[in-house]
Structures are given as structure tokens and as C-alpha cells.
Amino acid sequence: MTQLAxxxxxxxxxxxxxxxxxxxxxxxSGTAGFLxxxxxxxxxxxxxxxxxxxxxxxxxxxxxxxxxFPKSCLHCxxxxxxxxxxxxxxxxxxxxxxxxxxxxxxxxxxxxxWACPYGAREIDENQKVxxxxxxxxxxxxxxxxxxxxxKPACVLACPTSARLFGDVNDPxxxxxxxxxxxxxxxxxxxxxTKPANHYLPRRKTNITIHRxxxxxxxxxxxxxxxxxxxxxDEQTLxxxxxx
Amino acid sequence: MSKIEYTSLExxxxxxxxxxxxxxxxxxxxxxxxxxxxxxxHHVTGMTNQIVWGMPHVxxxxxxxxASGALNVASIASxxxxxIYEPMARLSALLAVALLAGGLVVLxxxxxxxxxxxxxxxxxxxxxxxxxxxxxxTGFFGxxxxxxxxxxxHNVYRFKPYAxxxxxxxxxxxxxxxxxxFGFLVARSAYDAALMAPMFIIMSFxxxxxxxxxxxxxxxxxxxxxxxxxxxxxxxxxLGVFVASxxxxxxxxxxxxxxxxxHHGVEKFLLLEGGVFTNIFWVGEILIGGIIPxxxxxxxxxKNSRNTLGLICTMIIIGGMSKIxxxxxxxxxxxxxxxxxxxVSSSFYDGxxxxxxxxxxxxxxxxxxxxxTLFIVAxxxxxLRFLPVSLADSVADPHSAK
Numbered sequence: 001m002t003q004l005a006x007x008x009x010x011x012x013x014x015x016x017x018x019x020x021x022x023x024x025x026x027x028x029s030g031t032a033g034f035l036x037x038x039x040x041x042x043x044x045x046x047x048x049x050x051x052x053x054x055x056x057x058x059x060x061x062x063x064x065x066x067x068x069f070p071k072s073c074l075h076c077x078x079x080x081x082x083x084x085x086x087x088x089x090x091x092x093x094x095x096x097x098x099x100x101x102x103x104x105x106x107x108x109x110x111x112x113x114w115a116c117p118y119g120a121r122e123i124d125e126n127q128k129v130x131x132x133x134x135x136x137x138x139x140x141x142x143x144x145x146x147x148x149x150x151k152p153a154c155v156l157a158c159p160t161s162a163r164l165f166g167d168v169n170d171p172x173x174x175x176x177x178x179x180x181x182x183x184x185x186x187x188x189x190x191x192x193t194k195p196a197n198h199y200l201p202r203r204k205t206n207i208t209i210h211r212x213x214x215x216x217x218x219x220x221x222x223x224x225x226x227x228x229x230x231x232x233d234e235q236t237l238x239x240x241x242x243x
Numbered sequence: 244m245s246k247i248e249y250t251s252l253e254x255x256x257x258x259x260x261x262x263x264x265x266x267x268x269x270x271x272x273x274x275x276x277x278x279x280x281x282x283x284x285h286h287v288t289g290m291t292n293q294i295v296w297g298m299p300h301v302x303x304x305x306x307x308x309x310a311s312g313a314l315n316v317a318s319i320a321s322x323x324x325x326x327i328y329e330p331m332a333r334l335s336a337l338l339a340v341a342l343l344a345g346g347l348v349v350l351x352x353x354x355x356x357x358x359x360x361x362x363x364x365x366x367x368x369x370x371x372x373x374x375x376x377x378x379x380x381t382g383f384f385g386x387x388x389x390x391x392x393x394x395x396x397h398n399v400y401r402f403k404p405y406a407x408x409x410x411x412x413x414x415x416x417x418x419x420x421x422x423x424x425f426g427f428l429v430a431r432s433a434y435d436a437a438l439m440a441p442m443f444i445i446m447s448f449x450x451x452x453x454x455x456x457x458x459x460x461x462x463x464x465x466x467x468x469x470x471x472x473x474x475x476x477x478x479x480x481x482l483g484v485f486v487a488s489x490x491x492x493x494x495x496x497x498x499x500x501x502x503x504x505x506h507h508g509v510e511k512f513l514l515l516e517g518g519v520f521t522n523i524f525w526v527g528e529i530l531i532g533g534i535i536p537x538x539x540x541x542x543x544x545x546k547n548s549r550n551t552l553g554l555i556c557t558m559i560i561i562g563g564m565s566k567i568x569x570x571x572x573x574x575x576x577x578x579x580x581x582x583x584x585x586x587v588s589s590s591f592y593d594g595x596x597x598x599x600x601x602x603x604x605x606x607x608x609x610x611x612x613x614x615x616t617l618f619i620v621a622x623x624x625x626x627l628r629f630l631p632v633s634l635a636d637s638v639a640d641p642h643s644a645k
Contacts, residue, residue, distance in 0.1 A: 053589060054581070054582075054594070056582050056587045056588070056594075057585065057586060069582075071581075080430065083370035083371060084371050084373060085371055086367070086371045086373040086377065087362050087363055087374070088367075088368040105362055105366060106356065106359075107355065107360075108356045109354055109373060110296065110355065111373050113292070114296075114428055114575075115428060116430060117429065117430035119579050119581070119593070122292045123285055125284045125286040126285075128284070128285055128355030129355055187581070188581065
């Protein structure tokens, strides 16, 4: 079964929020209606976002590293938000594994928000239905777009190409290859929700260099050093030529 | 015990109409609040994307839980055949239905889209405990309605034990369902406990009986009918057992959590460092709703004092609301632990304790549900014969000397 998903490389994510804003821009302009915002420029703004970046520090000051962790719906293979929905408005598509909300069937009871362990669901304060990442389902199949653009908005916007999109169940796909090669992992796999989205961990490239590798065996200076050197009070060629 | 005679309220006094008018006014204010919240959107409430269920849910769940408990008196009479409770069975069932109606109205009007009730009634996802609750609530009306019918119509009186039995079983299932809304929640640290279902059942016993006692005493005081000490003290003692049981379940719940290191964070938040939530827990739930009522119930000096009993019941109701508030709001306020051990921050309230201040419209909506419950009871007492003419000791007590 096809399972479309995002693979996010935390090694190159710089936390610029381009994915957040591009997601908001695309999805607020869609046919399903805008993603409402209230007091966007005031002290306590609220609004509906499908994608948010969390930040945490690893290590103790001063030996710390900042990790930016973009998080949207993980399109779990066992999504806990689907069985709890009383009307079946939350559902997982057979054909591509995307978890969606039928806005016309949602009664706004918000119980799915309780059930999602990743906090990926949000209520649209204006439409009063639950919303979440759709993996830009309205553009990835849009044949009027050039094929290269049939990807989620966040993937196209990421300046460091930290976001990859594809079928994680296809072993030959680029995303599967990345997961395999770079130790891709799921967020909180212990929940048994089998999130489809994967993260590639922060990784430093360390190589061990031995001291002898820093010594050049055929260093030409070695030959020069063997020539007789002038004494400290004698003129050298440098003194003669320093005009 | 002689045959019980029932009566209806005369319901012509200015006080009666004043009561109905006052309740209707609160309901109108609640309705206005609903229109305001509907029109302006979710953001005018205190609820956010972190605290998704707020004050209306506290009222709704309290009323629904109490509804099942209000049926206690009738169940003890029909299922456990205790004669002394028999005369009060009609009022008990009426109050149960009214409380459920009040709670459900609040729950419904607090939905994001109450206009889509028809969808909730026609599309069922049977894996959802929420969908099951819709069936359980509807069924409760049916079973308790049938039970009331068998109690009040002599033609079907012979079916009363069966109706009473099924209503009793159904109410246990109903409260199991309500408790399981939280018990089945694995995603948040404060829930995911099998204990939730039985704890909700015992909470229903306590809250329901407290409300029943208040309604009973008010009805008899305002109609100048006789209510004997035997009945009241029996209910008072029963209430003491229920209050103690709620305290017991609460203790076990927290002890279980404290045993698991995984839950230390949330327990520390609930019991020590949660600010307003911790205060509500210790002062509202434990002290006002548990320890003080328990002492007063068994204190020898105020044994037959109706005013004290009224105070006890009020305290249990305040404690009950506090308990639901703690379960519901504090559990949401505690952040979800996505990265245990790390300090998480974002521009979107991740990793921080979420604040909640109930807005006036939310509180008015909740009070509207209470008002509706009392309105239904007051109105039904006038149109049908629910109240025994007398509950004097000589009438109600099967052991009283004739």
C-alpha cells in the first residue's frame, strides 16, 4: 500500500519557518476555505496552522545544540485520531495513506485533538471544524501543475531541502533510501501509531585523523633543513635582499 | 407501609412562577451566549487549541454524571427492593432525565457545529467511545422514560422491576462510557487509566444523590409537605459512604500515578505546582468536596439539621465541579511530552503549561444547562404526580409503628 509521507532532515533544518508560512499560504488560499487567524499582530495571536516548528536544546549550557523540529500531522499508519471520531469525519485514505478530515462531517467535538499524541490537530476558530495537514492533497495530484511542483508546499519552500516527500512504503523511493541511509526514525514509535513521517537525525561528520597522517613524508622542506644554516650573527640572504 | 399517595404541585403561587421565570431568564442568557459564541467564533471563549474543552464541558459532564447518579434512589428501590426508597423513585427518575437533558444541551451547544447534530445522529463510527456515548445517552432517556411510565401507569406497573433493572444496568454502562472518554485517552499523561470508569460511577452516586437531596428537601419545604428524618438520615448516611468512596478512588488514582516514574511530572503538576489547578484540587475537590462534608455528615451535633445537610450537598456539588474541572482542564493544561527530558519552546505554546480562563459566555452556557434541569423538574412536578403526599416517618419507614 502506498503511504505518502514527509521525511524531514533535522541535520539541515535551520528553523526558518519557511515551511510554516508556505503551508499557511497555500492552505489558506484553498477551496476548503481559509485558515482563520485572530489577533495576528497582537500580543496573543491565535490561528490555525498545519505545520509548526518546535525547538529544543540538547545538552547543558555552554555545551548545547539547538534542534529545530518541524511538526505537522504524521499521517500515522495506525492513526489514533481516526477511531475516536464519532461521525467518521476523520479517515485514512486507502490509496495513499493520507489522513484527512471531512470538513462537512466534522461536528467540532474536538475529541480527536485529545487523542492525537502529537498535538497535530487544530480547530479552525471560524469554521469550527478540526483541521490538519493534508499533505497538500489538492496539489500533489493536480495535473495542471508541472510535475516537479506536484509536491506539498512546505517541501517546495524549504531553502535547505530539509523536507522530502514520497512513498515510504516503496523501498526504491528517494525517501526510503534517505531513511535507510541516514538512520531515519519515527516520532514516539512507542505509541504504536506507526507515524508515516520520518525524521533524519542530527548527525556530525567525525573522522579520526592520526598524527602520522598529518606529517608529510615527502616534505621538500625536509631537504632544505639539511643544508648548512647561517649562524645567528651572520647575514642571511634575507638581510641582503630586504630593500 | 401503606399505599403511597402522590401529588403534583399546585404551581399557582408567585414564588413558583418566579422560580420558573428566573430559570427561564438564565436559559435565555445561555442561549444568547451560544449565539454570541457561534457568531463570533471559538476565539471569544477561553478555549484554545491546547485547552479544547472548557467550562461548558465541565458543566455538561458534571450534569451527565450526576444524572446517572440521581437514578440511585429509584434503583435501590426497584433493583435492591428497599421499601423506604420506593416513594421517592419517581422523583429520582425524573431528576435523572432532567439532569441528562440539561447536560446534553450544554454538550451539544458547545460543539463546534451544533447545527450538524443530524450528522452525529446518522453517521456512527462504532469504534468511537464518543459515538457510543450518543447511543448511551439516547438509550438512557428511553430506559428511564419507560421506567417512569411503569411507575406511573398502573396498566404497566407489573413491568416496573424489569424496567428498573434495565435502567440500572444502562446507567452503569452510561457512566462507564462517560468515564471511558478519559480512560481511553492514551495521548495525555493525566488520563489513560482503567480506573476512570469506576471512579466516574462512584462520582455519579455522590453528585447525583447530593442534587437529589437538595431537590427533595426544597420540594418539601416549599410545598409545606412533611419529610421525615428517617428518610433524610438514611440518604444522608448513604451520601457519606459515597463521598468517602470518591475520596478513596481519587487516592488510588493518584497513588497509582505516583508509583510510575513516567507520571511523576503530571502528578507534581496536579498536586504541588499547578497553581490554580492545585488549589482547586486541594481546596475545592478534597477539602470542600470531600473531607468537610464527610465530617459534617457524621458529626453528632448536626445529625438532624436540614440546613447543615443542604450545606453538605452544596459543598459536594462544588467539590464535584472542582473534581471535573481538575480532571478536564488541568489534564489539558499539562503539556504533552513529545521530547521527554528536554525543554521545548516554540512560538505556538509547545512545552508550556497552558492557561485557561473561562469566559462569561461559557459559564452562562453551563448555568443554562443547570437552569434547564431545574426548569424541567419544576414543571414536571406541576403537571404530573411525582411527589409523595407525605414522607413522614410513619408513612415512609417500613419499620415504623403503625
